[in-house]
Amino acid sequence: MYSGLSLDQAPPISVVTRFFLTVPIFGLALCGLILVNPQAVLTPNHPFSLAVIHLFMLGVITMSMIGALFQMQSVLGGRPIPSAQGNAFLIHLFLLIGIASLSSAFILNSPPLFIVASLFLGAGILHSANLILPLLFGGGIHDTLRGMRLALISLFITAVLGIIMASEYANASFSGFHEAIRTSHYSLGLVGWIGTLIIAVAFQVIEMFYVTVAYSAWCKRNAFRIIAAALLLKIIWLFGALPLAWMFDLVIAALLIGFATTTANRLNMRKRRVSDVSIWFWFFGIGLLVVSILFYGVFEVSGYPPALSASLIAFALFALSVILGMIGKIVPFLVWFHLNSAGYMDAPIMSNIIPQTRAKYLFALTVLTAFLALEGVILPDAFALAAITGGGMFALLLFNLMNALRLYRHTLTHGKRFEQM
Amino acid sequence: MILLDTREEDHPIPLERAVEAFKKLRGEEVIHMIHRREPIPLFEIITNNKGRYKSTMDETGIWHILITRSDTVDLESIDV
Numbered sequence: 001m002y003s004g005l006s007l008d009q010a011p012p013i014s015v016v017t018r019f020f021l022t023v024p025i026f027g028l029a030l031c032g033l034i035l036v037n038p039q040a041v042l043t044p045n046h047p048f049s050l051a052v053i054h055l056f057m058l059g060v061i062t063m064s065m066i067g068a069l070f071q072m073q074s075v076l077g078g079r080p081i082p083s084a085q086g087n088a089f090l091i092h093l094f095l096l097i098g099i100a101s102l103s104s105a106f107i108l109n110s111p112p113l114f115i116v117a118s119l120f121l122g123a124g125i126l127h128s129a130n131l132i133l134p135l136l137f138g139g140g141i142h143d144t145l146r147g148m149r150l151a152l153i154s155l156f157i158t159a160v161l162g163i164i165m166a167s168e169y170a171n172a173s174f175s176g177f178h179e180a181i182r183t184s185h186y187s188l189g190l191v192g193w194i195g196t197l198i199i200a201v202a203f204q205v206i207e208m209f210y211v212t213v214a215y216s217a218w219c220k221r222n223a224f225r226i227i228a229a230a231l232l233l234k235i236i237w238l239f240g241a242l243p244l245a246w247m248f249d250l251v252i253a254a255l256l257i258g259f260a261t262t263t264a265n266r267l268n269m270r271k272r273r274v275s276d277v278s279i280w281f282w283f284f285g286i287g288l289l290v291v292s293i294l295f296y297g298v299f300e301v302s303g304y305p306p307a308l309s310a311s312l313i314a315f316a317l318f319a320l321s322v323i324l325g326m327i328g329k330i331v332p333f334l335v336w337f338h339l340n341s342a343g344y345m346d347a348p349i350m351s352n353i354i355p356q357t358r359a360k361y362l363f364a365l366t367v368l369t370a371f372l373a374l375e376g377v378i379l380p381d382a383f384a385l386a387a388i389t390g391g392g393m394f395a396l397l398l399f400n401l402m403n404a405l406r407l408y409r410h411t412l413t414h415g416k417r418f419e420q421m
Numbered sequence: 422m423i424l425l426d427t428r429e430e431d432h433p434i435p436l437e438r439a440v441e442a443f444k445k446l447r448g449e450e451v452i453h454m455i456h457r458r459e460p461i462p463l464f465e466i467i468t469n470n471k472g473r474y475k476s477t478m479d480e481t482g483i484w485h486i487l488i489t490r491s492d493t494v495d496l497e498s499i500d501v
Contacts (some may be wrong), residue, residue: 124497209456210431272429272431329432332433336437340440343470
């Protein structure tokens with residue numbers, strides 16, 4: 001009778017929302033830092049720059065992706081995370097302390113804070129990988145799970161390399177491999193963790209949410225193998241100080257361009273033309289991905305530093321755009337699902353939990369922030385303006401999330417149960 | 422049999438339509454939902470609210486889900 005998938009797998013709503021609610025808080029903090037000193041943030045390796053990069057990549061991107069993984073694992077993995085509530089609390093707390101300590105450590109140049117950051121970030125990330133990775137092996141397997149495996153392994157190694165670098169900063173002593181470690185750290189973080197998880201999610205949700213033609217089986221089967229091989233070889237090349245390491249960047253860039261164009265085509269050819277702001281976020285995100293790759297190409301050819309800054313900013317905003325689109329889908333679904341599952345059958349419909357108008361304002365602020373941030377690479381004043389619009393964007397995200405949870409709690413208190421209808 | 426063909430509908434419409442139809446089920450009524458994916462979250466809502474379901478995939482990869490609130494209807498005996 002049943003399909004073999006066990007029920008009651010969905011974790012409580014608080015497991016996911018605790019991660020999502022922290023995202024705009026870190027977003028507002030990093031916008032504040034940019035506003036205080038936009039020029040310093042744009043200076044490569046400046047403490048402010050490193051603080052903002054880690055606030056964004058960990059506080060905004062990783063925080064939302066770990067939260068989403070708690071939900072995805074139970075739905076896609078078919079095997080729920082054990083003690084989801086307790087583990088989510090612990091991992092969230094460790095990340096919270098670790099991210100705040102790391103950013104402060106950069107700004108204050110404080111060795112003790114680097115140690116605190118290493119301990120808590122290391123514990124949070126390693127525990128996440130240790131908790132979720134075994135669940136991705138041994139059960140049923142599909143392409144999205146393969147992507148989740150690679151993403152988590154990459155995050156794990158990124159964290160280990162990050163801890164090594166933090167100890168170097170704490171002791172103000174840098175090994176001969178520092179540059180290889182640094183490049184491996186950000187390559188694995190950006191491509192292996194963020195890029196891979198977004199591709200894995202796209203393979204699942206683009207077709208499911210928007211009724212598109214499926215990605216080709218070849219593409220789904222081989223994308224993660226190519227990324228894994230290119231990253232592994234790049235790291236070997238970096239540590240061996242071998243020439244032509246850029247070849248592997250070229251392979252990854254070609255794959256990412258292929259992903260971007262394929263996804264845009266799929267979305268363009270979708271069967272139903274229903275207006276959905278999350279599709280705009282996907283389109284804008286993959287556009288930024290292409291912009292990021294083009295700027296990286298310009299940097300590789302010319303060595304012009306602002307091109308590298310623009311590439312990193314565009315990549316970060318690509319991830320943010322996709323994440324904002326997905327949070328706009330996930331949170332209303334969670335509120336609707338948990339209320340209906342608990343028997344509150346007059347739960348609001350999903351489109352009323354985060355109304356389209358507010359989702360459109362969020363998209364407009366995202367677009368404005370992206371244009372100003374990219375222009376800011378040349379004009380620091382525009383970068384400061386991007387911090388203001390970015391602040392507005394994160395404030396609206398916080399409002400949307402809190403309002404959705406207010407609706408959830410209101411229905412729990414005043415809603416009509418199924419047996420009363 | 423209440424037919425609910427959601428194959429061409431974007432998320433989350435299929436889930437919302439199925440739950441709306443489930444709320445209105447009376448007596449021995451059965452919903453026959455046709456969908457391109459197996460709607461796993463729907464099953465938790467149905468079973469948590471004293472419903473039953475049968476989910477099968479046909480040879481073309483399309484899912485047929487039978488849903489009822491009746492204790493007596495034999496879902497196994499219904500061919501889709």
